[in-house]
Amino acid sequence: MTDETSQPATLRQIAREAGVSVATVSRALRRPESVSAQTRERILALVARHRYVPDALAAGFASRRTGLVGLMVPTISNSIYAAFTESVQGRLQAAGRKLLIANTNYSATLESEIVHKLVESRVEGVIFTGCRRDGVLYELLRHYRIPFVVTWSTSGDPSIPAISFDNFAAAKAATKTLIQLGHRRIGLICGLSAVNDRAQQRIAGFRAELEAAALAFDPTLVAERPFEVAEGAAAAEAIMGTARPPTALFCANDIQALGALFACQRLGRAVPRDVSIIGFDDLPMTRIANPPLATVHVPAQEMGEAAADALVRAVDMGEPIQSRALDAKVITRDSIAAPRG
Amino acid sequence: MTDETSQPATLRQIAREAGVSVATVSRALRRPESVSAQTRERILALVARHRYVPDALAAGFASRRTGLVGLMVPTISNSIYAAFTESVQGRLQAAGRKLLIANTNYSATLESEIVHKLVESRVEGVIFTGCRRDGVLYELLRHYRIPFVVTWSTSGDPSIPAISFDNFAAAKAATKTLIQLGHRRIGLICGLSAVNDRAQQRIAGFRAELEAAALAFDPTLVAERPFEVAEGAAAAEAIMGTARPPTALFCANDIQALGALFACQRLGRAVPRDVSIIGFDDLPMTRIANPPLATVHVPAQEMGEAAADALVRAVDMGEPIQSRALDAKVITRDSIAAPRG
DNA sequence: GATGAAAATGTAACCGGTTACACCGAAGAA
DNA sequence: TTCTTCGGTGTAACCGGTTACATTTTCATC
Numbered sequence: 001m002t003d004e005t006s007q008p009a010t011l012r013q014i015a016r017e018a019g020v021s022v023a024t025v026s027r028a029l030r031r032p033e034s035v036s037a038q039t040r041e042r043i044l045a046l047v048a049r050h051r052y053v054p055d056a057l058a059a060g061f062a063s064r065r066t067g068l069v070g071l072m073v074p075t076i077s078n079s080i081y082a083a084f085t086e087s088v089q090g091r092l093q094a095a096g097r098k099l100l101i102a103n104t105n106y107s108a109t110l111e112s113e114i115v116h117k118l119v120e121s122r123v124e125g126v127i128f129t130g131c132r133r134d135g136v137l138y139e140l141l142r143h144y145r146i147p148f149v150v151t152w153s154t155s156g157d158p159s160i161p162a163i164s165f166d167n168f169a170a171a172k173a174a175t176k177t178l179i180q181l182g183h184r185r186i187g188l189i190c191g192l193s194a195v196n197d198r199a200q201q202r203i204a205g206f207r208a209e210l211e212a213a214a215l216a217f218d219p220t221l222v223a224e225r226p227f228e229v230a231e232g233a234a235a236a237e238a239i240m241g242t243a244r245p246p247t248a249l250f251c252a253n254d255i256q257a258l259g260a261l262f263a264c265q266r267l268g269r270a271v272p273r274d275v276s277i278i279g280f281d282d283l284p285m286t287r288i289a290n291p292p293l294a295t296v297h298v299p300a301q302e303m304g305e306a307a308a309d310a311l312v313r314a315v316d317m318g319e320p321i322q323s324r325a326l327d328a329k330v331i332t333r334d335s336i337a338a339p340r341g
Numbered sequence: 342m343t344d345e346t347s348q349p350a351t352l353r354q355i356a357r358e359a360g361v362s363v364a365t366v367s368r369a370l371r372r373p374e375s376v377s378a379q380t381r382e383r384i385l386a387l388v389a390r391h392r393y394v395p396d397a398l399a400a401g402f403a404s405r406r407t408g409l410v411g412l413m414v415p416t417i418s419n420s421i422y423a424a425f426t427e428s429v430q431g432r433l434q435a436a437g438r439k440l441l442i443a444n445t446n447y448s449a450t451l452e453s454e455i456v457h458k459l460v461e462s463r464v465e466g467v468i469f470t471g472c473r474r475d476g477v478l479y480e481l482l483r484h485y486r487i488p489f490v491v492t493w494s495t496s497g498d499p500s501i502p503a504i505s506f507d508n509f510a511a512a513k514a515a516t517k518t519l520i521q522l523g524h525r526r527i528g529l530i531c532g533l534s535a536v537n538d539r540a541q542q543r544i545a546g547f548r549a550e551l552e553a554a555a556l557a558f559d560p561t562l563v564a565e566r567p568f569e570v571a572e573g574a575a576a577a578e579a580i581m582g583t584a585r586p587p588t589a590l591f592c593a594n595d596i597q598a599l600g601a602l603f604a605c606q607r608l609g610r611a612v613p614r615d616v617s618i619i620g621f622d623d624l625p626m627t628r629i630a631n632p633p634l635a636t637v638h639v640p641a642q643e644m645g646e647a648a649a650d651a652l653v654r655a656v657d658m659g660e661p662i663q664s665r666a667l668d669a670k671v672i673t674r675d676s677i678a679a680p681r682g
Numbered sequence: 683g684a685t686g687a688a689a690a691t692g693t694a695a696c697c698g699g700t701t702a703c704a705c706c707g708a709a710g711a712a
Numbered sequence: 713t714t715c716t717t718c719g720g721t722g723t724a725a726c727c728g729g730t731t732a733c734a735t736t737t738t739c740a741t742c
Contacts, residue, residue, distance in 0.1 A: 008485050011699060021722045026700060036720065051484050056461040058698035061402045062727055076423045083418050089444055098458065101442050103430055117439065120397040143392050144349050229629045262629045285570045288603045352729060362692045367730060377690065399728035403697055 009050035018043050029054060060122075069311060070100045070118035070126045072111060074196070078227050078255060080281045080300055081129070084151070087304030088127060095312045097124075104129075106195040112137060119144050125311035131155035131162060132197040147314040149307050149321050153197050161321035163307045167198050170296050170328040171205030172212075174250055174278050177294070177330050179213045182338045183248040183276065186210070187221040187239040189232055189260060190252030199224065202252040202280070221246050225256065232259025233266075240267055240275065247339035248276040254283040254295055261289060261335065272337035282331055291334035299326040350391035359384050370395060401463075410652060411441045411459035411467045413452060415537070419568050419596060421622045421641055422470070425492070428645030429468060436653045438465070445470075447536040453478060460485055466652035472496035472503060473538040488655040490648050490662050494538050502662035504648045508539050511637050511669040512546030513553075515591055515619050518635070518671050520554045523679045524589040524617065527551070528562040528580040530573055530601060531593030540565065543593040543621070562587050566597065573600025581608055581616065588680035589617040595624040595636055602634060602676065613678035623672055632675035640667040 015022045020039060028035045028043040035043075046052070060066045069092050073081045089099045100123060104111040115137045118126055126141060126148040138160060141148050150162040178186055188206050191199035203222075210217050220242055223235035232251060236259065239245065249264075251257035257279030261271055269275045271291060279286055279295040286293035303326055313319045356363045361380060369376045369384040376384075387393070401407040410433050414422045430440045441464060445452040456478045459467055467482060467489040479501060482489050491503040519527055529547050532540035544563075551558050561583055564576035573592060577600065580586065590605075592598035598620030602612055610616045612632060620627055620636040627634035644667055654660045 010697095022699075023701075023723080024721060027721090030700090034720080039720085051481060053457060053460045053481075053485070055402075055463060055698060056458075057398060057402045057407060057463050058727095059700070061398045061729090062698075062700040064700095064727070066398060075427065076417055077420065077427055079418065079420060079423070082420070082423045086416065086418055086444060089442070093443075098441060098462065100439060101430070102434075103427060116394060117397075119394045121439065122396060122398050140392060140394075144394070229626045233629050258626065259629055262631050265631050285599065288570045288574050288600055290603050290606050351727095363729075364693080364731075365691055368691090371730090375690080380690080396728060399697095400730070402699090403728075403730040405697070405730095 009052045011052075011054065014043065014046050014050065014052055018046050066122050066124060067097050068100050068121055068123040069097050069308070070102065070114075070121070070123040072102050072104055072114060072127065073129045074104050074106045075227075076101070076103065078253075079283050080253070080298070084300040084304045087301040088308045091305045091308035092312070095308070097312065106192070108133065108195075115140065119146065124315045125149075127151060127307050127311065129153075130197045131157075131160060147311060147321060149310055151303050151307050153201065154325060155323070158323070161310075162323045163303055163310060163321075163326070164324075165299055165303070165326045165328040167201035167328075168205040168208070170298070170330075171202035171250075171252065171280070172209040173205075173330050174280065174296050175206045175209035176213075177332065178248045178250060178276060178278060178336065179209065179215070181248075181276065181336060183246075184215060184339075185218070185221070185244065185246040185248075186215075187223075187236075187246040187249045188252070189223045189225065189235045189239070189249060189256050191227055192224050194224075199252060206250060206252075227253060227255050229255055229259035229262075232256025233263035234259075236260035236263040237267065240264060240269060246275070248278070248336070250278055250280075252280045254279040254281040254286050254293065257293055257295065258285065258289065261293060271335050273340065276336040276339070278330075278336050286333070289335075294333040294336040295331050296328055297331050298328045302326055350393045352393075352395065355384065355387050355391065355393055359387055407463050407465060408438050409441050409462055409464040410438050410649070411443065411455075411462070411464040413443050413445055413455060413468065414470045415445050415447045416568075417442070417444065419594075420624050421594070421639070425641040425645045428642040429649045432646045432649035433653070436649070438653065447533070449474060449536075456481065460487065465656045466490075468492060468648050468652065470494075471538045472498075472501060488652060488662060490651055492644050492648050494542065495666060496664070499664070502651075503664045504644055504651060504662075504667070505665075506640055506644070506667045506669040508542035508669075509546040509549070511639070511671075512543035512591075512593065512621070513550040514546075514671050515621065515637050516547050516550035517554075518673065519589045519591060519617060519619060519677065520550065520556070522589075522617065522677060524587075525556060525680075526559070526562070526585065526587040526589075527556075528564075528577075528587040528590045529593070530564045530566065530576045530580070530590060530597050532568055533565050535565075540593060547591060547593075568594060568596050570596055570600035570603075573597025574604035575600075577601035577604040578608065581605060581610060587616070589619070589677070591619055591621075593621045595620040595622040595627050595634065598634055598636065599626065599630065602630060612676050614681065617677040617680070619671075619677050627674070630676075635674040635677040636672050637669055638672050639669045643667055 011022050011025050015025045028040050076082045092099050102114040128150045130153045131150045154164050155162045193200035207217050225231035225235050251260050264271055264275050279293050282295045282297035286295045310321045314321050352363050352366050356366045369381050417423045433440050443455040469491045471494045472491045495505045496503045534541035548558050566572035566576050592601050605612055605616050620634050623636045623638035627636045651662045655662050
């Protein structure tokens with residue numbers, strides 16, 4: 001088990017020492033059954049002794065396959081993206097692929113740079129978060145025949161496959177839940193729609209439902225903020241501090257919803273007695289909070305697995321990626337109730 | 342701006358069309374100042390027209406450099422690792438490196454497989470979480486001259502560089518804070534020490550401080566659980582439901598601490614009046630919770646950046662990695678107070 | 683105009699696997 | 713015996729850049 005030389009061995013060295021050709025060593029490692037048992041054992045013994053680990057770079061270069069898949073998420077600090085990333089990674093790992101993760105930090109410039117890096121790395125597929133981006137990027141990927149799929153956002157363009165759920169409809173449903181309880185003045189806390197098409201779609205769903213219920217949209221009850229607990233708390237304080245505060249808050253993500261919940265409690269507004277709160281994402285913590293937080297369950301894990309699987313199939317079998325809309329549904333919990341009086 | 346051919350171009354094609362040698366094209370792309378302005382522009386125009394993106398695989402293969410760094414974390418679902426990962430990634434991205442993330446899911450077997458994959462990929466460096474693992478892995482990396490650094494855990498072995506903080510001391514300090522407030526019966530909720538050396542070190546720190554204060558260690562007040570809010574809640578319920586419940590809980594991570602906080606409140610135990618709670622990690626949410634949660638600040642971001650920087654320097658300048666212990670410190674907030682009576 | 687240094691460019695070997703194709707020998711079929 | 717088949721193996725081209733070294737061009741200086 002000691003290393004013969006201090007330099008890592010190469011396939012040719014192993015071949016020489018085993019008295020066989022490089023092709024045989026390559027085969028012994030990649031398709032062991034295609035080599036006689038005797039030869040195989042001699043080779044594997046040498047491999048172990050030299051601690052030989054084949055160079056995936058050279059192998060990838062020679063075979064024109066890298067086994068790499070790129071994933072672009074805005075951030076993994078947000079638990080929901082972390083869970084999503086983990087599901088993608090698990091699935092790819094199982095399929096013998098490696099995951100290259102890149103954080104775009106909600107910056108289009110950074111995202112564009114990263115896509116170029118991924119193409120350089122000759123990834124075999126790319127998973128995007130959200131669909132709004134410069135079309136040049138999609139063209140670049142097509143030119144290099146790299147399949148891609150959009151997640152977290154449905155794309156209007158049928159040529160851009162999306163495995164996702166309907167943010168607009170989900171936000172509309174959450175808003176409807178509040179309206180059906182009797183709320184007429186509803187605040188909205190969400191991400192920055194300028195850099196986040198999910199936030200934008202959720203706002204649109206919120207407004208559409210208000211309109212459907214013939215309720216006025218009051219911009220003073222809306223806050224677009226970064227995804228931070230503290231931002232959610234600050235936004236809730238601001239909205240609840242207005243002259244005519246709403247009786248309910250729709251937070252387009254659970255991180256901000258938790259911040260809002262804490263802020264309301266600190267302000268002495270009981271939830272749900274004085275103000276109802278509904279979130280979005282269904283993070284594990286919402287179930288445990290006091291009171292448990294109503295939310296919208298998003299199929300983060302399912303979406304990640306489906307996207308990874310679809311990409312692997314596209315690479316392995318040339319199967320085109322079909323757009324799919326998964327289900328997101330409102331989860332009613334104790335943080336929402338009919339308004340007082 | 343249209344692509345001439347439908348096949349992605351190669352360096353040789355660009356060279357032929359530009360009427361120069363491949364070396365010149367390579368230089369024009371990698372060190373533009375080493376080529377005359379005229380030639381450079383002609384080449385760059387062709388590069389743009391063909392949408393040429395150099396093949397990093399071939400480049401890496403030729404130059405024996407991949408620009409890849411591997412990061413092994415147990416999971417990124419835990420916010421603190423997500424923040425850590427993000428800081429590593431940001432730093433590496435700035436240094437022109439790409440990050441290969443792998444989740445070990447607290448499994449030694451999986452970790453071992455992944456290290457092999459990373460060596461195959463010829464990563465230029467590896468960042469580990471925790472130090473407890475089969476020495477064969479460290480030997481393998483040394484044999485391939487791949488620098489590595491351990492984070493989140495100090496290593497006893499000086500040959501294994503660690504950029505970390507002292508879990509034992511930090512847990513001891515947190516426990517001491519509770520004891521100094523007057524607590525004599527303290528519960529402990531933490532991760533699974535069997536698969537997590539940080540958890541193990543924190544338990545040890547907890548016990549050491551009890552001993553220093555001449556307090557008995559009561560195993561019925563200790564719960565080792567996976568890192569989930571729900572687990573923290575369940576553990577707190579169990580511990581607070583015992584015949585002689587503790588007056589304080591030390592949770593060795595904030596996720597479980599939040600679960601414990603919610604559970605205590607649900608049980609009608611006011612925090613900190615009936616029970617004090619102190620966490621570990623200083624997640625953003627602890628600041629906003631009701632009451633704000635005392636915790637131990639860990640230098641997750643600093644550690645990630647320092648580890649990434651050290652690795653880059655080791656690769657670029659052959660500078661050996663020095664072990665460093667960063668500061669972790671107790672943050673007092675309203676969730677802890679002197680016990681009643 | 684000759685000279686030498688510096689700048690710009692070209693030539694070709696090389697990185698370490700993969701794989702199409704050729705080849706050989708043994709077993710089974712005719 | 714001869715032909716066919718097939719498992720096992722070898723040969724060598726190939727993937728697309730990088731880079732050491734050689735060569736040519738440019739330009740300031742004497």
